[in-house]
Amino acid sequence: MSIRLNPYLSFRDTAREAMEHYHRVFGGTLTVNTFGEFGNPEPTLANLVMHSMLETDRGFTLMASDTPPEMDLTIGNNVAVSLSGDEPDEMRGYWDRLIEGGTVTVPLEKQMWGDEFGMCLDRFGIGWMVNISPQAA
Incomplete structure (x- = not known):
């Protein structure tokens, strides 16, 4: 069981290029998944990055994605904090405390x-x- 906290970068159609650049800078292992791989049939989104993750030998983790055209993206405000883990009760507790006095933009759901x-x-x-993975059996 683990919980991870790391930056999450948002781009407009350049996530793959950016993450490949950061891969060259920091080394490590880069994984990239597209919207098409997750079943989105929209041709304009199919090859865009839905999620990517760079994990380095030094322990750095950087995640990124392309922002779909219908969503706002403001350069300078395109960094979020990603909290992910496989401890549901603790993760939901973090979520509940983070939203106190804040605004939910995407409800926490499957x-x-x-x-x-x-x-x-x-x-x-x-x-x-916030991403809660199922616990390993």
Whole structure:
């Protein structure tokens, strides 16, 4: 069981290029998944990055995705904090405390990839992405 806290970067159609650049900078292992791989048939989204993760030998973790055209993206405000883990009770507790006085932008609920996921702005205006993975058997 583990919980991870790391930056999550948002891009407009350049997530793959950016993450490949950061891979060259920091080394490590880069995984990239597209919207098409997760079943989105929309041709304009199919090859865009739904989620990518760079994990380095030094312990750095950086995640990123492309923001779909219908969602706002403001350069300078395109960084959120990603909190992910497989301890549901503790993770839901973090979520409940993060949304106190804040705004839920995506409700914490089961997603197409099988995890629970939600997004919010805390009361200080910081963006958070919370992902709860099923516990391993």
